[in-house]
Amino acid sequence: MDKNDFLELANTDVKKCMKCGKCSARCPSFDEMDIKPHQFVSYLAEGKIDKLLVSKSIWTCLSCLACVERCPRGVAPQSVIEAIRDTVTRKAGANGLSAEDIPPILDDDVPQQLLVAAYRKYNK
Amino acid sequence: MQICYYPGCTLKSKAVDLDIQARKIAEKFGIEMVDIDKWQCCGAEYPTAPNETATKLSAVRALNYAKSHGGKLLTLCSACHNVLKRVNEDMRTNEKTIMKANIYLELNPEYRGETEVIHYLEMLKNIVGFDKIKSMVVKPLNRKVAAYYGCLLLRPSNVMKFDNPENPTILEDLIVALGGTPVKYSHKNECCGAYVSIKSPDLAKKKSQSITDDAKAFGADELITACPLCYYNLKKNCGENLKISYFTALMMEALGIDG
Ligand code: SF4
Numbered sequence A: 001m002d003k004n005d006f007l008e009l010a011n012t013d014v015k016k017c018m019k020c021g022k023c024s025a026r027c028p029s030f031d032e033m034d035i036k037p038h039q040f041v042s043y044l045a046e047g048k049i050d051k052l053l054v055s056k057s058i059w060t061c062l063s064c065l066a067c068v069e070r071c072p073r074g075v076a077p078q079s080v081i082e083a084i085r086d087t088v089t090r091k092a093g094a095n096g097l098s099a100e101d102i103p104p105i106l107d108d109d110v111p112q113q114l115l116v117a118a119y120r121k122y123n124k
Numbered sequence B: 001m002q003i004c005y006y007p008g009c010t011l012k013s014k015a016v017d018l019d020i021q022a023r024k025i026a027e028k029f030g031i032e033m034v035d036i037d038k039w040q041c042c043g044a045e046y047p048t049a050p051n052e053t054a055t056k057l058s059a060v061r062a063l064n065y066a067k068s069h070g071g072k073l074l075t076l077c078s079a080c081h082n083v084l085k086r087v088n089e090d091m092r093t094n095e096k097t098i099m100k101a102n103i104y105l106e107l108n109p110e111y112r113g114e115t116e117v118i119h120y121l122e123m124l125k126n127i128v129g130f131d132k133i134k135s136m137v138v139k140p141l142n143r144k145v146a147a148y149y150g151c152l153l154l155r156p157s158n159v160m161k162f163d164n165p166e167n168p169t170i171l172e173d174l175i176v177a178l179g180g181t182p183v184k185y186s187h188k189n190e191c192c193g194a195y196v197s198i199k200s201p202d203l204a205k206k207k208s209q210s211i212t213d214d215a216k217a218f219g220a221d222e223l224i225t226a227c228p229l230c231y232y233n234l235k236k237n238c239g240e241n242l243k244i245s246y247f248t249a250l251m252m253e254a255l256g257i258d259g
């Protein structure tokens, strides 16, 4: 995949970013990210995709869309993170969550919504 | 009046109380929630990649069914609401998705986002009316309640159009109608940790605690939500610090409906 494929997958205009950092300032997972939301946007714009593909942030983004809501330029950092995560998890054997991971964390109250959402985000 | 209703998998199992209570409350106001035929799980998370079409089809099927059954689709689970509303927007505006989904599902006539997706809270506000609800309260709440919105009902606001995305008030207005006092606190739109509670329980715990700590610091006796995943995360991580309830439980109490 080249830069254009990633731009298409992310489906947001990263060139519009003015590097204000509002997205990262609002991100509730900021402390848990090695590469921050605003960097996902600028790294993609600069074609530094290899760095993004090994980032741990794809597993700690909450998809809360706070970054998208706050961006004054209409950019969607969360979509860039999701594009990278999709690319990682679409590779064979690279899922972030396997069926065997589930039973130990199940308790009586785990809602289906949690399992379905986690599977959709971490598995392809 | 009857309205097409999309229950979703969680409300048929772990959050069955939310479903049952919502039906009883609606009945009290003359509204019958009718499950749509052969619904399937919506997937709980809207996929942002433009080449994800198959993952949106169950939502399109439900939306298309509602189109010819009254034209409205009622949701209650915040995740179902988010997915159905966003897929519906795609079916209105994204020609590629419109074409692919209609071909896959062999829809004739085509589905083009005609259905109106409404959340139960929007139904209470716009169809029933908070004044009407207030007039039927038999046991006012008389306590301080924190309204918790989370993410899925509000964002992205350009599609969800649910309320003011930074300072929503629909739940507070409901609390007032039920005779309670809404608590002003800063974390009502923060994320509870969502699905990361499966992979990083500590992160979810931290996020949930920041919400309940804030609500408590501003005097909340109880916190209400409309989302089964928020309910789970908050209750599991902070249930000992603060009472966590579905908003429907408060309505049952104030309206004197038996559980
Ligand atoms: S969607 Fe992800 S990156 Fe954006 S604010 Fe939420 S956690 Fe941070």
Ligand code: SF4
Binding pocket: A016, A017, A018, A019, A020, A021, A022, A023, A024, A037, A038, A041, A070, A071, A072, A073, A074, A075, A076, A077
């Ligand atoms: S908020 Fe928008 S414009 Fe500002 S850094 Fe983030 S993506 Fe760029």
